[in-house]
Amino acid sequence: MGFKEKILTKSIYVFHLSSGSCNNCDIEILDCLTPRFDLERFGIVLVGSIKHADVLLCTGSANRLTIPRIKKLYEQMPKPAFVIAYGACGSSRGLFKDSYNTGEPLDEIIPVDAYIPGCPPKPEATIGALVKLIGKIRAKKGK
Amino acid sequence: MKAKPVIPIGPYHPLQEEPEFWKLVVDGETVVDVDVRIGYNHRGIEKISESKSFDQSIFIVERICGICSSSHPIACVQAIEDLAGIEVPERALYIRTITQELERIHSHMLWLGLAGHFLGYNTVFMWGWKYREPICDIMEMVTGNRQNYAMHKVGGVRRDIEKEHVSYILTRLDEFLKQLDILKGAVLDDPVLHTRLEGIGILTKEAAIEYSALGPTARASGYDIDVRRDHPYGVYDKVKWNVITQEKGDVFAKAVVRILEMYESARIIRQCLDRLPDGPIDSKPKEIPPGEGIGVAEAPRGEVFHYVKSDGTNSPVRHKIRAPTYMNFPTFRETVIGETVSDATIILAAIDPCYCCTERMIVVDDSNKELFRAQELVRLSQEKTARIRERFRMKQ
Numbered sequence: 001m002g003f004k005e006k007i008l009t010k011s012i013y014v015f016h017l018s019s020g021s022c023n024n025c026d027i028e029i030l031d032c033l034t035p036r037f038d039l040e041r042f043g044i045v046l047v048g049s050i051k052h053a054d055v056l057l058c059t060g061s062a063n064r065l066t067i068p069r070i071k072k073l074y075e076q077m078p079k080p081a082f083v084i085a086y087g088a089c090g091s092s093r094g095l096f097k098d099s100y101n102t103g104e105p106l107d108e109i110i111p112v113d114a115y116i117p118g119c120p121p122k123p124e125a126t127i128g129a130l131v132k133l134i135g136k137i138r139a140k141k142g143k
Numbered sequence: 144m145k146a147k148p149v150i151p152i153g154p155y156h157p158l159q160e161e162p163e164f165w166k167l168v169v170d171g172e173t174v175v176d177v178d179v180r181i182g183y184n185h186r187g188i189e190k191i192s193e194s195k196s197f198d199q200s201i202f203i204v205e206r207i208c209g210i211c212s213s214s215h216p217i218a219c220v221q222a223i224e225d226l227a228g229i230e231v232p233e234r235a236l237y238i239r240t241i242t243q244e245l246e247r248i249h250s251h252m253l254w255l256g257l258a259g260h261f262l263g264y265n266t267v268f269m270w271g272w273k274y275r276e277p278i279c280d281i282m283e284m285v286t287g288n289r290q291n292y293a294m295h296k297v298g299g300v301r302r303d304i305e306k307e308h309v310s311y312i313l314t315r316l317d318e319f320l321k322q323l324d325i326l327k328g329a330v331l332d333d334p335v336l337h338t339r340l341e342g343i344g345i346l347t348k349e350a351a352i353e354y355s356a357l358g359p360t361a362r363a364s365g366y367d368i369d370v371r372r373d374h375p376y377g378v379y380d381k382v383k384w385n386v387i388t389q390e391k392g393d394v395f396a397k398a399v400v401r402i403l404e405m406y407e408s409a410r411i412i413r414q415c416l417d418r419l420p421d422g423p424i425d426s427k428p429k430e431i432p433p434g435e436g437i438g439v440a441e442a443p444r445g446e447v448f449h450y451v452k453s454d455g456t457n458s459p460v461r462h463k464i465r466a467p468t469y470m471n472f473p474t475f476r477e478t479v480i481g482e483t484v485s486d487a488t489i490i491l492a493a494i495d496p497c498y499c500c501t502e503r504m505i506v507v508d509d510s511n512k513e514l515f516r517a518q519e520l521v522r523l524s525q526e527k528t529a530r531i532r533e534r535f536r537m538k539q
C-alpha cells in the first residue's frame with residue numbers, strides 16, 4: 001500500500017469528469033495545463049481513460065443521468081484512488097441543490113478526499129488543492 | 144439488410160469536456176448516419192429561475208454556460224427591462240458592450256485552441272490558451288472574476304470601469320492583438336491545416352437557412368445574420384464594425400470567421416473605451432409590473448433568446464431560454480454524413496457546441512419506453528417536499 005502511494009504522489013494522473021457542470025470548471029481545469037500555469041511540469045496530466053487515473057476530478061452537480069455513471073467510473077478506477085470535488089456544484093451542488101433533476105451531493109455517492117470551493121475555482125486554487133492532496137496522501141503513508 | 148457498424152462516442156470521452164453521446168453509423172471509413180443523445184447536463188434552470196426573484200435569476204442564467212456568462216445575463220436583463228420599460232443609463236450600455244466583446248474574444252480564442260486540440264495539433268491549443276490569458280486578466284480587473292462575471296443587473300451594471308482601468312485594458316488588448324497576428328498567420332497560412340480543414344463539413348447557404356443556423360456557423364456559410372446589427376442592443380448601433388461572412392461553409396471558413404471576428408471585437412472595445420460617457424451606471428428600478436418581455440443577445444455562438452413573463456410578483460412566472468447551439472445542433476446531419484470518421488471529430492466541434500447551454504429539456508423519442516409515469520412524478524415531488532420539510536425542521 002505504502003509503495004503504491006509513494007509512486008502515485010510523484011506524478012498524479014487526473015481524470016476529469018463533468019457530471020452536469022456549466023463548463024466553467026472544465027475550462028479552468030484545462031487552463032491549469034496550459035502555459036501560464038503548466039501543471040504538466042509537476043507530472044500532473046489529464047488522461048483520457050479512467051483506468052489510467054489516480055485522481056478523479058469531479059465537476060458539477062450530479063444528476064439522475066450521471067449518478068450511475070459516476071459510480072461506475074469510480075468502480076473502474078485502479079485503487080488506491082482519490083476523488084476531488086471541484087467547484088461549488090461538485091462540493092455542495094451550489095445553486096442547483098433544489099433542482100428537480102439534481103441528485104444527492106457527490107460525497108454521498110462516492111468517497112471524496114478533497115474539496116475545492118469557488119465558482120469557478122481559480123487555477124491557483126486547483127494547484128494548491130493538488131499540493132494539499134499530495135501532502136495528505138504522504139502523511140497517511142507515514143502512519 | 145446487414146446492420147451497419149456503430150461507433151459510440153461518449154458520454155465520457157477524452158475529446159470534449161462535456162458529457163454527450165454520439166452514435167456514428169459507419170460504412171467502412173465513411174459516416175452514413177449520426178445520432179446524438181444529450182441530457183447529461185440538464186439542471187432545470189428555467190424552473191429554478193421561476194422560483195427566484197428577478198435579481199437572483201440573473202445569477203442563475205449566468206451559470207447556464209460558463210463561456211457565455213455575459214451573453215445570457217444580457218439577454219435576461221434586456222427581457223426584464225423590456226417587460227418593465229426600464230431605461231438604462233448610457234454608460235451602463237457601453238460597459239455591457241465592452242464585457243460582451245471581451246467575452247467573444249475569450250470564447251473564440253478558446254474554440255481555436257480546442258479545435259487545434261481536436262486535430263491533434265496541440266501547439267495551437269497551447270498558444271491559443273496562453274494568448275487568451277490577457278483577456279481573462281482584463282475580465283478579472285473589470286468584473287472581479289475570470290469567469291462568471293456577475294456584471295449585469297436589471298437597470299444597469301454592477302461595477303464601473305475606472306479611469307485607470309482604461310489604459311490597462313488598452314495595453315493588454317494591444318499585447319493580445321500582436322499575439323493574435325502571429326496565431327492568425329500560424330493557423331491560416333499553415334498548409335497542413337489547409338489540407339485538413341478545407342472542403343470538409345460543408346454547410347451550404349440553403350441548408351444553413353433551412354436549419355436556422357446561427358452565429359459564426361451561419362456566417363461561415365454566407366448567411367449574413369447577426370443580432371448585433373439586425374436588432375441592435377447595447378451601443379452596437381453607435382460604433383463602427385463589420386459583420387464577417389465567408390462563402391464556403393467548411394470548417395476552415397468557420398475558423399476564419401472566428402479569427403476575423405476577434406479583430407472586430409477589439410475594434411468595438413477600443414471605440415467604446417474612447418467614447419465612454421460619464422454618468423450613473425445603474426437606474427435602480429424599484430418594481431417589475433405584470434407583463435412579458437423578450438431579450439436577445441449575440442453570444443459568441445449565435446443568438447441567445449430569453450422570454451420572461453411576470454405577474455407583478457417578485458419572481459418570473461415563466462422564463463424561456465433558447466441557446467444558439469440548440470439551433471446549430473441539427474446541422475450535424477448535413478455536415479457529418481458522407482465524411483470520414485477521422486474528420487468527424489473536428490466537424491462536430493466546428494459549430495462550437497455548448498451542451499450545457501442547450502440542455503433546457505430532455506427529448507428522448509427513439510423508443511416507446513416511458514421515462515416517468517405520473518405516479519413516479521408524484522412520488523419524486525413528495526420526496527422532495529419531505530426533504531425540504533426535514534431541512535426546515537432542522538433549522539428550527
